[in-house]
Amino acid sequence: MIVSGLLTSVGINFALCIIFFVLYSVLRKQPGNYKVYAPRLLAEGKTQRPSRFKLYRLLPTAGWLKSAWQPSEEQLLSYSGLDAVVFMRIIIFSFKIFTVAGFIGIFILIPVNCSGNQLQDIDFANITNNSLELFSISNVNNGSNSLWIHLGAVYVLTIIACYLLYTEYKYISSKRIAYFCASELQPHQFTILVSNIPVPSGSSIGNSVENFFTEYHPVTYLSNVVVHRKSKIWTLTNAAKDLYRMIINFRKVPTKPQFIRDGFLEHEVNLINHHEKKLDDQEANVRTDDSREEVRAAFVSFKSRYGAAIALHMLQANNPTQWLTEQAPEPQDVYWPFFSTTFMGRWISKLTVIGSCMLVTVLFLIPVFIVQGLTNLAQLETYFPFLKGILTMSIVSQVITGYLPNLILQLSLKIVPPIMKIISSAQGYISISEIERSACHKVIWFTVWNVFFANVLSASAFRLLFIFLEVKDIPSKLAVYVPSQASFFIAYVVTLGWTSTSSELFRVVPFIGSLLCKPFARNSDDDVKVPSFPYHQDIPKILFFGLLGFTYFFLAPLIIPFLLGYFSLAYIIYRNQLLNVYAPKYESGGKFWPTVHDTTIFSLVLMQFIAFGIFTLKKLPYATTVTIPLPVLTLLFNEYCRKRFLPIFMAYSTETLLKKDREDQHHPAMPRFLEQLRAAYQDPALVPANYNANHDRLVEPLITTAEIRG
């Protein structure tokens, strides 16, 4: 990429950011946009529509920056849960480490790089086009002793990164335990999911579960709910549920018009009566439907958290494929459609998932190829000679090489997280949180493979595979190609970092959606849908920028300031969105952090491998040797962290569980909670069968009838 192309890209993106900021600060104050920019506040009734127009609503102001900045971490924790805090910690961690890296890079490495003259010797004619490389390690003379400074920088950054990783892991572990200790009585803490239940002939699944747990967990066993397979009943139930919600809604807000026009006749019908009649029909359908079928799985509840944990961690039966146990998700987090597959089907699903991931990887080649073609104008001219006239225009070539490739990448990358989520949901996870965590993993590795390696090595996903089979040559190959892609990735940071994050603030798609829907929608604040935070989309993005930072830090430190800009933007914007827009759908208790840790370790080791390759290439054999202990030590550090912290994210300790159980033993709400626990994991497909008796359970399982009706 030529330098002017890069500058164009930075310019375009910077302008876009400013526009997004200004637009946001004006539009957010318009009552009509509250649904887009503060759905959560609206849903919680914290925002009141202003009674009359004021001028300041049309001026761009920065007050939102202050209110996004102010809340402390504790406030964020109590408002958005631990997952949101962990998410913000990723940004803070990245900011910290790259501040150090930036300091080293700008004040130490860049002067050293500039003092070399390797590039002038070789390629003086092309120097204007590659002037960015003057600041990179490519300009340091082969065999020069100043490369030892780079080695030192790699060592220092590794040590600081490990130190920060350790303190962060420790901090989040303690937060996780503290969060559990401070939590209310929650059904999922007392419940496990048991699958592959063997059923003796002549017995039902429910009886089998009942017998097994009264036999082997007589003291702690409370109740069980057998899971049912998805069937016709699901569709019926969903329709009934919608109707039911509508009725509840109308009951709550009696001021609303309760009449609709019936057909062409101007005949007004009582709306509630109308819907209740429809609901009764649906219920009759549900009751007569017998297509539902029991699955050999059940939610089993216990009288104490420790009792549930024992049943979870101990091998239950002599046949380890039976009575499989796993922690139950929160009731609202259960992914019910999963139970429509048989449990033996998990196996095949997993294989299918691998296949699908490969397919997505292959299909993604198309945009990658286009991007690669665009960054090499010469190549493009060879393929399409008729473009020559246009391409020679300076501004066109700058936009094409600088901005367009990253825009295409950005748009194609946008669709990857949803696809990965769909793939993950076929993999047999029983909760939405697990699906998103799995999708998060997939997106990370997809990005690393298809954006980093494919772009760096200018190779297709398949050729990449062959490159990686030749293990020996990887470091030197990376050392050759990674530095040459520095300007491409700087452009990537400004496009996918700056602009994409600002557009997150502006919420482009929901905003356009609301504009289009406005003429048709009843202007009601009650049916506001509060979105949940797409962790599987944003965590991989931040981690990938971290990977770019680590790998380019000693090769081309010029990327670091752009990254720091991105992290600052991300910090304030995501805080704002977490406070105003998103409501947590589930609480995994910070389970995303181990993924973050592992990915950062991967980035560190990748950096060290590239350093190994660079020193070989630059003919400094001693430095190459001195690099070898680095990955070894980093991996040992990782191993230690896995031992020290990972178990905390897998299970709560006896210490914590018993302490919590003993605290709650004499809790006044305990008997009532245990009573409600029996019904907490009622399958939605089962509820309509005794629908009239339990109308209220559909909306919020643990609230009594009196509380809603009253």
Next chain:
Amino acid sequence: MIVSGLLTSVGINFALCIIFFVLYSVLRKQPGNYKVYAPRLLAEGKTQRPSRFKLYRLLPTAGWLKSAWQPSEEQLLSYSGLDAVVFMRIIIFSFKIFTVAGFIGIFILIPVNCSGNQLQDIDFANITNNSLELFSISNVNNGSNSLWIHLGAVYVLTIIACYLLYTEYKYISSKRIAYFCASELQPHQFTILVSNIPVPSGSSIGNSVENFFTEYHPVTYLSNVVVHRKSKIWTLTNAAKDLYRMIINFRKVPTKPQFIRDGFLEHEVNLINHHEKKLDDQEANVRTDDSREEVRAAFVSFKSRYGAAIALHMLQANNPTQWLTEQAPEPQDVYWPFFSTTFMGRWISKLTVIGSCMLVTVLFLIPVFIVQGLTNLAQLETYFPFLKGILTMSIVSQVITGYLPNLILQLSLKIVPPIMKIISSAQGYISISEIERSACHKVIWFTVWNVFFANVLSASAFRLLFIFLEVKDIPSKLAVYVPSQASFFIAYVVTLGWTSTSSELFRVVPFIGSLLCKPFARNSDDDVKVPSFPYHQDIPKILFFGLLGFTYFFLAPLIIPFLLGYFSLAYIIYRNQLLNVYAPKYESGGKFWPTVHDTTIFSLVLMQFIAFGIFTLKKLPYATTVTIPLPVLTLLFNEYCRKRFLPIFMAYSTETLLKKDREDQHHPAMPRFLEQLRAAYQDPALVPANYNANHDRLVEPLITTAEIRG
């Protein structure tokens, strides 16, 4: 290797086997050799020395074959434990699978191989020297359709092997559970080892353990024993123990002379008094010694097996590196010296162990190089021209190429298991059984790497590493080199299989040892040392023969009859030795089987990889493609087995534990057992402190004073 060399090797080894058999059947009947050939029977008092000489003692008879053959598996189980049964099952499994393989190989593949004429086309001059290859796959014409028969054979053998592996795993799992259910009250079932115990300042380790377990396991906790670091006291204690044993010995057998000569003076001293005085001195030393130091580890005993299992499997503390739990070994199986290292030292030990293994691998190059030199006479002649005269003699060259290389390999391989055991004991295992299991692993991979791959690829261990870095080329390289080494490995089977196993029967080293010691030893039956079975030495041997069988089965089926001969020999000889010679030192409950399973899966996949390479080489691309699903399916099968059976070998299920606990709840011996449990894991270094009170505990911890003294 030339064919006549192979024949010489077979001849020599066959003759050696016959000699060993004849010698054994005569020598075993001489009362002087009972210590060598039936130490276990002698120690258990089942063999009486015959009162007078009979002629039949000098005739070689085969009666021992019958008595080795007769006992049923149940008898073997009750006599030698489950580990011995599992060991015999390995031989039976191998015999079964290679009977099938032999049938396919001899009656189907060899006729097909002989009908080809690939070799005659190429190398007619050398045919006499390579006539064995006529029977191998090398003789099948390139692109010939008869190669499909080989592919079919590979498929059939894979399917049969998987079926047998499955039934065997299932059988042994059920045996393991049955063995546990039938077991007596045993201290290790009720005990766990807790390490990395945090000690609050001002408290002792014992108090800390007491507080923690009374707090978090109040119902099931029984007692704890803190472990001590090895120190000067160890040496003293050991000396005292020897003396003590002597005294007990003398007390038991009052008919023995109780006097010894004191120096040159013919002054007889009462032996018991003499030793008791020495013992008192030692005790005084022990009591005044204060170099012993508590280690932050303790054996914690529980009132029930289920209670111990819960403490074992649950995460105990919020810091997962503290209160680490593992299953306690049997008291006699504890490897006390281990506790001399600190627990943080485990880390460094592991790294050291990796280093040591690499060193052993490198040092082993020397014999491998010699062996390779000897099998290539021409090469030897180039290096040492003065040998030319001798080497041209037919008999010399036959012995050198046929017998000598394998003898050298055999002798060098003999020392590998003891070395690996020493290395494993530095790795931080707390029991001898775990050390032997780990050594078993190491020996298996060492043999596969240094004997199979190094010989096949004729490469040093280091060059091997580089060969394996080029992943793509491995199958074709193996396909080229493996068939050419067929005759070498046939010679290997007869030398290391036949002769080495027969020499196990004859017990060469102990026999020579007893011959040498006879003039000096008092002829007492009481201090017979009963050896324990060296599983870490013999399991790898059998598994390696299995690997040879699988890889050569379709390449050069001629090896199979030799293997079947080996397995028959091994079956009868090891049975005999288990019944007469070895006594179990510990009982791991069949934990060796997962290793056997994994190694067999590895052999299968290796066979499939070689098949892949062969079909590529023989220009049959369709067959190559059809081979690909094989390793995938085999690995999926392995994954299923890991899920289905492996957990059974890791932990007993709630079902089993509770059933066993409930059975024993009202066992009359229970209160006494629990009382003795408190002292079962007393550190040997601690005992002398209250030595006089507990003299008897040294010999057998769970027997009361009355039982010995009486």
